[in-house]
Amino acid sequence: MLSAIGLDEAQEATYRTLVAVGAAEMSDLAHRLGSTEPETERALRRLERQGLAAQSSSDTQRWVAAPPGVALGALLTQQRHELEQAELAAVLLAEEYRAEASEPSVHDLVEIVTGASAVAHRFAQLQLGAVEEVCALVTGHPVAVTGYDNAAEERATARGVTYRVVIEREVLTLPRGVVELTAALGRDEQVRVVDRVPTKLVVADRALAMVPLTGRDTEPAALVVHASGLLESLMGLFEAVWREARPVRLGLEGQPGAGTAVEVPDCGPDGMDLQILSLLLAGMTDASVAKQLEVGLRTVQRRVKGLMEEAGVTTRLQLGWHAYERGWVGRT
Structure with a gap:
């Protein structure tokens, strides 16, 4: 000590x-x-x-x-x-x-990391250096790092770093797939699932990204991308996959599918959600919306947070854009 x-x-x-x-x-x-x-x-x-x-x-x-x-x-x-x-x-x-x-020159914006141990070490550094958020696309074929040995993820979430993760459905069929998912959900990570992700990817604080360069039959290598147009494109790729993915949870004990991954259906917002959205987009504050609808302020804030999670966005401005795109509210 x-x-x-x-x-x-x-x-x-x-x-x-x-x-x-x-x-x-x-x-x-x-x-x-x-x-x-x-x-x-x-x-x-x-x-x-x-x-x-x-x-x-x-x-x-x-x-x-x-x-x-x-x-x-x-x-x-x-x-x-x-x-x-x-x-x-x-x-x-x-x-x-x-x-x-x-x-900076082009050479300063990217770096190549070669070797399984070097890739795993850089992957851990990226997460340990995160302050606000880590976004990741996870495939069913880990090479240098698996969820089971990713202690940096546990340390980052313990510091308050939020995680948004999209996994391939194949991940859930791996020997430790459900165990790792349970651990992630236990750390309050947001996890979604799709049939396939386009590539492995991890982005820290929208300032640093890491993508693989080689396949399974060659020596592991990765490209570390610093702030640049390429990084913005990678972040855009993540957000696109996140929007199309479905939230995932574990089946509750005593219910069918207990201990297995269950995808949450995309039911969309209910009537109360739509009312709250419309009033917020009209420029009203949370407190004004709560008073108008005769509900608690916490109820409004909780529903807005739920809508942001469902839409896969991090700001209310993004939520408004998403609401128009999905047809949740009409343009006036």
């Missing part, structure tokens, strides 16, 4: 033991740790440099623990300061990079 402030396991164990007894002879401490005296001394010297332990003034073989509240607090404050300095340096470097690359 104290590795964040630079202590290894032996040093942390030494400090914890010393804190438990308050003070101890070197030999006694080594015995308690099940270690040798030279190893224990090395750990104590490290703790001494960190201000976590000190030799007794009356007995050089006796060591005393520094109060954790004071000593650890000082180290944590120092760590925070160093992190702030690193963040500032990162911001300055990013600004310098943008200034130098105001007109």
Whole structure:
């Protein structure tokens, strides 16, 4: 737990033991740790440099623990300061990079990653660097990364990153297909299904994308695309597939199809949804719509969120366009 402030396991164990007894002879401490005296001394010297332990003034073989509240607090404050300095340096470097690359060459907009381990590592980096949203098209033929070993996805969703994923129907027939789908839905990911997706694809924050370059019979390779017209086209491809895909959930226990994937029928908005849409497109606020229809504000907001999920959009402006395109509301 104290590795964040630079202590290894032996040093942390030494400090914890010393804190438990308050003070101890070197030999006694080594015995308690099940270690040798030279190893224990090395750990104590490290703790001494960190201000976590000190030799007794009356007995050089006796060591005393520094109060954790004071000593650890000082180290944590120092760590925070160093992190702030690193963040500032990162911001300055990013600004310098943008200034130098105001007109990036074509070679700066794409990069090629070769080899299964390199592709998997870059795939994880892309997700771990996401701040808001990750969009993905998933085929039934994983090469370098599978859903089962994608720990980066779990860490990203835990940080609040949203996921929109379209999977091929074949994915659900794989040995761990339903298990992975259950895990994704448990992380509140939005998952839809189609017969086939045109290509594997992952896009982070609409700023960085990754697509495969090779098939199953050759060494895995991928193209990483930075902000550019090509990236916009890839994002447009995802949105087109997302709109045509059907939401998917798992059958509930005690019901037919329990534990299997069930596609949610595209029933379209009901009468209340259409009323809410019409009033919003007329320029009314959520609160005004709720008052007009004599329903709760949360009801309006919940239904609008449901409509956005059904339409596969992320903004209300997109929802309005989608409503006109699907004929949910008429143009005036």
